[in-house]
Amino acid sequence: MRAIVVFKAITRNWLRSRSGLFLSLLFPVIFILLFGSSSSQADYYLPGLITAAIMVTGIIGLTNNVIEFKSTGLTKRLSATPLTKLEWILGNILSQTVFAVALAAVMMILGIGLYRTPVTINLYMVLILLAGVTLSSGIGITLAGLVRDPEVASGLGYAIAFPMTFVSGTFWSVSTMPDFFQAAARVLPLTYFSEGLRDSMLGGDAHAALLNLGATVAFAAAFIAIGVKVTHWRED
């Protein structure tokens, strides 16, 4: 399958970037060390930090990756082969999934090792993690499809990812925020991903976890659909 070929090539290329690997893993490690200064805080922050890391790397990393392919002419070269737009996008999502799962694993190991965070690994958690990765990939693909300039896309990626991370209850509970931010949080996809991961990881409300999973899947599907639509495989 061609999507697998794309996935293998992108992942292999990324794994050989020592600086990229180091910086990608440095971000979550610093966050864990900063926010997890006590065991109780770490319990709360770990799921939020994982969602934030996945969202930021998904939106910024994948956007930059796709735009780099475009600006170097590699997308055009691939579009002249039998590879389809869907296979190309799927290959990118698969690569992002491997990276995100590795990132989540490193952060969980740090949380458990340093702060004894009681992480429960269950099916809900795995599913919502995958839905979250797909969501962040969908946003990244959409952004890369809408913006041609790598610098604009990168700036826009930061402008979307970071405020969303703070408003979506990643670092503090949505209920403690002002009304306006609470209303904003309810329409942001990261809120459901973040709350769903917290519910499933820390043995919270199973029903709420399921609802949040459903909302995250719905947002992910919507963004993937938009991403496919706005990605131009054959130029006009």
Next chain:
Amino acid sequence: MAEPVVSVQGLVKRYGETTAVDGVSFEAQKGEIFSLLGPNGAGKTSTVEIIECVRRPTAGSARVLGYSVSEPDGEIEIKRRIGMLPQEFNALGRLTVEETLEFFAGMYDAPADLMGLLDLLEIREKAKVRFADLSAGQKRRVGIAAALVNDPELLVLDEPTTVLDPEMRRVTWKVIQGLHARGKSIVFTTRYADEAEQLADRIAILVKGKTVALDTPSQLVQSYGAGRTMVFTNGGEGVFGTLRRFFDTVSMEGSSVVVPFGDMRDIQVALTALIERGLHADMALRSAGLEEVYLKLAGSGMSESGETE
């Protein structure tokens, strides 16, 4: 007569207000090397990108290997059966040459023998070297190898030797001629008349999006060339003054005096005139080549650059 491998009729490509391709028509036959020759902004790249199904035409039609580029089924079939080299070939920098070819080969159902391709392009010793560490010429050869991973019936090469040094240009010419000898049909673009003349069976000269001439290199020279010229050097101003009395078309090219001529008796007239006046000069005969034809036909288009193709 067999169906042409590429048939382009009245092709138009516009980008907003700019018309890059303005009614181009040509046919490339099976087993032929066909060249689109033109300066920057002539519409060469837009034309081949339409042939490769990476860009949609604004108007007109293009058929490749019998399939229309505008029909979805045709697009799939064309992509399966052609190989292409873009003007700037890039790959993932941290993949090796071998992995790069595996990557492109993975896009096709029945890929070619990759090691055989590395041998053909004389880059086998670079198989384990990362793409980013290759020279421009080596990257170009990997690009050509990537265009061959599906053993294509038609190769479309966009400026295959641009950015290469003279030695690498000749190596690439040899590769293209070798592929032609193996029965491949080839369509390539170039801005170099010598390259088109050296490689192509037929040439379409494009200027500002239009086909201004289309024929074999020798026919183009015969139809549009300025014929033959006498070139006098080291003769001083007296040579120019003397020859001007006999030939209206005499001109100066730097310090040389150039006299176009159609009849061998003109040579006798010129030499007699110079000898009678005791003038001495070195003389050479020059036949007009495709370069002159190209310069003449491309005219003002040659001075433009950086236009959207």
